[in-house]
Amino acid sequence: MPGITLVLHDRPTSRFAWNALAGAVLAHPASSGVPVAVARSPAEVVRAAAAALAEGRRPVVGWSFYTASAAEVAAELAIVRAALPDPRVVHVAGGAHASGAPEATLRAGFELAAVGEGEETLPRLLAALAAGEDPRVIPGLAWLDGGALRTSGRAAPVDLDRFPAGAPSLGRAGPIELTRGCVWACRFCQTPFLFRARFRHRSLAAVREAVRAQRAARAVDARFITPSALSWGSADGGCELGAVEALLAAVREEVGPTGRGARILFGTFPSELRPEHVSPRALAVIRRFCDNRMVILGGQSGSDRLLAAMGRGHDAEAVTRSVAIALECGFRPSVDFVFGLPGETEDDREATRRQLARLARMGARVHAHAFDPLPGTPWAKEPGGRLDEATGALLASLHESGRAYGEWR
Ligand code: SF4
Known part of the structure; x- marks a missing residue:
């Protein structure tokens, strides 16, 4: 043919x-x-x-x-x-x-x-x-x-700078992928196992180019895809705030002044912030250049034992602290949780319920998911998550008051 x-x-x-x-x-x-x-x-x-x-x-x-x-x-x-x-x-x-x-x-x-x-x-x-x-x-x-x-074997990881972030001529100008892969290896998550456990960042020049292409296609907002928004520019999972500031300043330059046209949304869907990266300085950078006043934080569990078992690299206290900082800095935090994780005990569930109630009292929203064993991950062969009655009842009551949402059922 x-x-x-x-x-x-x-x-x-x-x-x-x-x-x-x-x-x-x-x-x-x-x-x-x-x-x-x-x-x-x-x-x-x-x-x-x-x-x-x-x-x-x-x-x-x-x-x-x-x-x-x-x-x-x-x-x-x-x-x-x-x-x-x-x-x-x-x-x-x-x-x-x-x-x-x-x-x-x-x-x-x-x-x-x-x-x-x-x-x-x-x-x-x-x-x-x-x-x-x-x-x-x-x-x-x-x-x-x-x-x-x-x-024929696995395809080699690509250099993001060699490819555009979308296809504006086909009307496909969505969020710009800033980073692929992830240096953490949370056992429920496919990102590090499909894309390798290291970061590959799109360069500043290529991000500028992508924002320009979006603007030319009249895309409404500048949004970003990344496993950890404040990790942009970092090789090892730390937070290079100077690099993030340069990135957001460049995007703001391309998008134009706040309030006139497109918005910049960072640290919110389709990306999130790691709790240990959240600081007054980091949120001041986001506030200065971006339009969102809501941020998404990865919390996952209230049990330190389970957080260690899944390889999260932070404890429950880091999540509580990040919620407090976000609220003090004028951001509404939404915190991701996964329920029914492998090996979860009643003590873990109790710790998670205490954490949910604490964060909701502080003013956070809970984004709830049931554990889904994903192919290619270390927990692929574990049974799917089942929500226990007490946690289900707590989520239902938080949902009724607008403090929980998601797909936990
Ligand atoms: S859950 Fe987030 S931090 Fe953990 S491996 Fe996946 S992308 Fe990385």
């Missing part, structure tokens, strides 16, 4: 991943001419793939998803396959679930699973298919061969 069309299966939870990957496809010399169609439902995937076939192009449908939506995506794939059972359509899965559990992903019906970071793998895959070559020599792919899992 003379060409390829990339059809992005775009779900709300894959939006940020596709921003980065669509940007990489447009920017990479191997794939820059490939037409990209965006489809937001199985019916739209079928329409876009059928249109490509009618033009004589081979459709490559890209799916990106987390473990929580793996079953739903598999059902959507089955719908698409039933509606368009054409062997020329190639379905490729990527994202955290495909990387952590490639075999299960492939058994759901995908031809290929992308393992690791996709900025190099996807453009090279499209180029190989367009040239009629076998793509399975490209690093970062997995497939089934007579029912057995085969892989």
